[in-house]
Amino acid sequence: MTALLTDRVAVVTGAGRGIGRAIAELFVTEGARVVINDLDAGPAEEARAACEAIREGAAVTSIGSVTDPAYTDALMARAVEAFGGLDVLVCNAGLTRDRMAHKMSDDEWRSVIDVNLSGTFHCIRSAAPHLRDVAKRELEEHGEVLKVRKVVTFYSTAAIRGNPGQINYTAAKMGNVGIARTVAQEWAPFRICVNAVAPGFIETRMTAEKSAGAPMGIPAAMREAALARIPFGRYGAPEDVARVVLFLASPLSDYVTGQEINVSGGLQIP
Numbered sequence: 073m074t075a076l077l078t079d080r081v082a083v084v085t086g087a088g089r090g091i092g093r094a095i096a097e098l099f100v101t102e103g104a105r106v107v108i109n110d111l112d113a114g115p116a117e118e119a120r121a122a123c124e125a126i127r128e129g130a131a132v133t134s135i136g137s138v139t140d141p142a143y144t145d146a147l148m149a150r151a152v153e154a155f156g157g158l159d160v161l162v163c164n165a166g167l168t169r170d171r172m173a174h175k176m177s178d179d180e181w182r183s184v185i186d187v188n189l190s191g192t193f194h195c196i197r198s199a200a201p202h203l204r205d206v207a208k209r210e211l212e213e214h215g216e217v218l219k220v221r222k223v224v225t226f227y228s229t230a231a232i233r234g235n236p237g238q239i240n241y242t243a244a245k246m247g248n249v250g251i252a253r254t255v256a257q258e259w260a261p262f263r264i265c266v267n268a269v270a271p272g273f274i275e276t277r278m279t280a281e282k283s284a285g286a287p288m289g290i291p292a293a294m295r296e297a298a299l300a301r302i303p304f305g306r307y308g309a310p311e312d313v314a315r316v317v318l319f320l321a322s323p324l325s326d327y328v329t330g331q332e333i334n335v336s337g338g339l340q341i342p
């Protein structure tokens with residue numbers, strides 16, 4: 073069987089760690105060339121080296137924040153400059169700053185909305201010239217698109233259910249469902265599939281046991297309570313999510329758009 077992403081070029085945001093890094097590595101394994109975005113240069117470079125070990129010349133980094141619309145323009149341009157185009161956009165970058173609603177500061181609200189929600193919007197708008205406009209030209213010139221392009225946004229089972237302490241995060245993540253459903257319709261004439269993935273409880277920095285004073289993480293008792301609600305009896309691994317994102321990025325899902333998938337080991341909602 074041929075690789076699923078041969079000759080495809082992908083931008084994966086927040087790919088220095090966790091789920092994003094697993095996506096980047098799996099995409100390279102499946103033949104893609106990948107631009108690894110992250111805010112943090114060190115982890116991004118480690119991810120690039122891991123991708124290069126799989127296939128030489130398959131990955132470059134782009135360091136910057138998806139909260140900056142001028143930067144996201146440059147991020148998409150990096151894919152064109154390094155690899156000649158853009159076929160797949162994965163809006164994975166995310167963070168949490170948890171606090172009960174009545175105590176949440178404006179900074180905690182804004183930082184989470186800016187990265188998890190506005191970041192997705194910036195990336196999609198910046199990718200439009202390389203995804204939508206290129207596909208539109210193909211339609212005009214050939215009467216059909218030469219390939220089906222893909223966008224994947226990220227939301228969360230915590231957002232579907234609602235989650236005490238995460239008014240900012242759940243609002244931002246449900247916004248990604250709205251974004252996917254809307255852009256799926258706007259870009260359907262250009263045969264660009266836009267879908268949303270909701271990880272359940274996946275073992276990454278975001279869900280690691282919270283140490284005192286750490287900005288992210290989950291208290292031990294809440295981690296245990298979450299495990300008790302997973303019928304599969306284990307937390308997810310980043311690779312569990314990466315395989316579903318691969319499906320949505322690959323030709324296997326060329327007639328799937330505007331949809332949501334939970335990757336959660338059967339987590340009951342609510």
Ligand SMILES: NC(=O)c1ccc[n+]([C@@H]2O[C@H](COP(=O)([O-])OP(=O)(O)OC[C@H]3O[C@@H](n4cnc5c(N)ncnc54)[C@H](O)[C@@H]3O)[C@@H](O)[C@H]2O)c1
Pocket residue numbers: 085086087088089090091092109110111112115136137138139163164165166167187191226227228229230270271272273274275276277278279
């Ligand atoms: N881990 C889970 O259980 C879980 C559950 C539901 C949803 N998610 C979502 O999955 C995605 C990946 O999360 P993860 O668990 O791998 O987290 P993670 O913290 O391991 O990795 C997230 C990466 O995003 C990067 N990042 C943060 N802000 C950024 C910005 N402004 N610009 C660019 N990069 C930025 C971080 O530096 C980090 O490397 C996120 O959207 C998250 O909300 C995760």
